Amino acid sequence: MPTPPRPQILYSCYHSRSREGEQFVAEHILSYQLAGTLTTNDGQQEQVFHPGALRLSKRNHLVKFNKQPPEDGDFQSLSITLDQETLRRVSLEYGLAAARHPASPSAIVPLEMNPLYQSFFDSLRPYEHLAQPGNEGLLALKLREAVLLLLKSNPELQDVLFDFSEPGKIDLEAFMSRNFHFNVQLRRFAYLTGRSLATFKRDFERIFQLSPSRWLLRRRLQEAHYLITAKGKAPSEAYLEVGFEDLSHFSFAFKKMYGVAPSRI
Incomplete structure (x- = not known):
């Protein structure tokens, strides 16, 4: 039986003492920390994200994580997967391309929250309605909106988002x-x-x-x-x-x- 695809808008919520694990990040993921603390380690640095933190996890990276719920509360985060197909469409429509291969080897880029990001994530809170069949067009619009907001707020990410190359031979x-x-x-x-x-x-x-x-x-x-x-x-x-x-x-x-x-x- 084939594995179902990962939802492109994912609301993570659970109650537990902590949850540790690791993952291969196959696509860029924009995430907003709603509650609890996330600690990540990409083999080069450890980063800690508290409630209100915004981050972009870059594709083709390995990351260990520890999700710690708040005392007497739930760990909550909201994530948007920016798949290669969506990014290629935006690239063609707006004539955008990576000017150079991103220099930073870090797997996760912390982003500064601003009113545009905040309004966008507030609109995603009832994500269940977007994930249901029949809402594919609306979902595609929200993914496009996320890409355009990233470029508006953090234009330096153009080199990250539109780098469609596969990993090159490294040391x-x-x-x-x-x-x-x-x-x-x-x-x-x-x-x-x-x-x-x-x-x-x-x-x-x-x-x-x-x-x-x-x-x-x-x-x-x-x-x-x-x-x-x-x-x-x-x-x-x-x-x-x-x-x-x-x-x-x-x-x-x-x-x-x-x-x-x-x-x-």
């Missing part, structure tokens, strides 16, 4: 050293470094003298050992932070490498 060693803790498939790492999977594996072994899977396992265990011994993290925290899916697999691999279970350190 593999530097990229993997920053992003080894993301739990994604090798084909995703290959894509983000501008390589086919076969070229990625070949280049990887030439640089690291190990296969990607063996190097990732060793590097993640080294980082987990550091987090537990130097930072005082519990194994139940460390294994997720370094990219393991399963605590038992992490404990087995850790003991095999260091001769002692992580819980015994």
